[in-house]
Amino acid sequence: MFELRRKLLKGGSVAALLSPLLGTGLLVPTSVLAADWNRPAFGTRNIGDALKAYGNANTASESPDIVISAPEIAENGAKVEIEITSNIENTRSLAIFADKNPMPLSAILEFSGPALPYARVQLKLAETTRVRAVVKTLDGKTHVAFREIKVTLGGCGG
Amino acid sequence: MGEQIKIRAQIKGDMTDIRILMQHPMETGQRKDDKGQTLAMHFIQTFTVSHNGKTMIEGQLNTSVSKNPLFAFKARGIKVGDKISVSWQDSAGDKRQDEIIVS
Numbered sequence: 599m600f601e602l603r604r605k606l607l608k609g610g611s612v613a614a615l616l617s618p619l620l621g622t623g624l625l626v627p628t629s630v631l632a633a634d635w636n637r638p639a640f641g642t643r644n645i646g647d648a649l650k651a652y653g654n655a656n657t658a659s660e661s662p663d664i665v666i667s668a669p670e671i672a673e674n675g676a677k678v679e680i681e682i683t684s685n686i687e688n689t690r691s692l693a694i695f696a697d698k699n700p701m702p703l704s705a706i707l708e709f710s711g712p713a714l715p716y717a718r719v720q721l722k723l724a725e726t727t728r729v730r731a732v733v734k735t736l737d738g739k740t741h742v743a744f745r746e747i748k749v750t751l752g753g754c755g756g
Numbered sequence: 757m758g759e760q761i762k763i764r765a766q767i768k769g770d771m772t773d774i775r776i777l778m779q780h781p782m783e784t785g786q787r788k789d790d791k792g793q794t795l796a797m798h799f800i801q802t803f804t805v806s807h808n809g810k811t812m813i814e815g816q817l818n819t820s821v822s823k824n825p826l827f828a829f830k831a832r833g834i835k836v837g838d839k840i841s842v843s844w845q846d847s848a849g850d851k852r853q854d855e856i857i858v859s
Binding site (some may be wrong): 635677699700701707708712713719723 | 771772782784786801802805807810811812813814815816817818819820821822823825826827828829830831832833834
C-alpha cells in the first residue's frame with residue numbers, strides 16, 4: 599500500500615483529490631510514520647546472522663573513515679557510551695552491533711536533511727565484546743569499523 | 757503514555773548539538789525482580805527526530821540500549837526559532853512525543 603501511496607503522491611495534482619482520505623486513516627502524513635522495526639535483524643542471536651539479516655553487512659569493507667570512540671574498559675556494562683562519527687560521504691545510515699550480546703544488533707539510525715552522520719548512544723554490553731559500526735551509503739555501499747570494549751560487570755542479566 | 761522526552765539543542769555557529777533523553781525502562785526480558793519473576797520485555801523500538809516537521813533522524817532500537825538512554829546527534833543549519841520534535845514508540849505500543857523551539 600505504501601508503494602501505491604508513493605505513486606499517487608508523485609503527481610502533485612492528485613493531492614487535492616486524495617485529501618478527503620486523510621481523515622479516514624487510509625493515508626497518514628509521513629511525519630508520524632516511524633520506520634518499521636526490523637524484527638528479523640534485531641531478533642537474530644548471533645553476529646554472523648545479524649549482519650546478514652541487516653543486509654549484507656557481513657561483506658562490508660573495513661573503513662578508517664568511521665570513527666568509534668568508547669571506553670577501553672567499561673566497569674558497568676549496563677550503560678556504555680559509544681560515539682560514532684562517519685566521515686564517509688553520503689552516509690545514509692548507521693547500525694551498531696555488539697558481537698557478544700545475546701542479540702547483537704543494538705540500533706539502526708538513518709540520517710537525512712540537516713542531520714550529520716554522527717551519534718552518541720548508550721548500550722548494555724553483556725560481556726567483553728567487539729563493537730562494530732556499519733555504515734550504508736546512498737549508493738548502496740556498506741562499510742564497517744570495529745572497537746573492542748572490555749566489560750567488568752555485564753549489563754544484561756541481574 | 758511514557759515519560760517526557762527531554763530535548764536540548766545547542767547552536768554552535770553552523771553546527772547544532774542535539775541531546776535527547778528518553779525516559780524508559782528498556783527492559784530486556786532477561787532480568788528478574790526480587791521474587792524471581794522475570795520482568796517482561798519492554799523497550800523503545802522506533803523513534804523519529806524531526807526538524808520543522810521534516811524527519812531528520814529515524815532510529816530503531818533493541819533491548820540492548822540502556823535504561824533511560826541519552827542520545828546525542830549533530831545537525832547543520834538549524835536556526836533559533838526552529839522546532840525540533842522527538843517521538844518514540846515502544847514494544848507495548850506506548851507512544852510519546854515532545855518538542856522544543858531552539859533558542
